[in-house]
Amino acid sequence: MKYVYPAILYHDDGKVGVTVPDLPGCHTYGDDRADALLMAKDAVEMWLWNAENTACAIPAASDSLPLETGETLTLVAADTDEYRQANDALTSNAAPRKADAQ
Secondary structure (H helix, E strand, O other), X not given: OEEEEEEEEEEEOOEEXXXXXXXXXXXXXXXXXXXXHHHHHHHHHHHHXXXXXXXXXXXXXXXXXXXXXOOEEEEEEEEHHHHHHHHHHHHHOOOOOHHHHO
């Protein structure tokens, strides 16, 4: 599935923080704006991928968000099908868990 969520960028201790208010607990940061946006894409895809895998409700994306001074609103596009392909390949190559090996 493809999604787009609004995200808020802010400066924090020399880094660029990102929060996605529509997805509880979805926060990340990067060394600069470009890095923060790449990290935000990964964080949003991981959050949504987990929600899809566990049949949790996926919140609708807000049309707008209130901003505080110094914050920037941006959009983060996510593709959970692409994320799933990349991560399922990693998971299938992983060593079996101890409980699985017995």
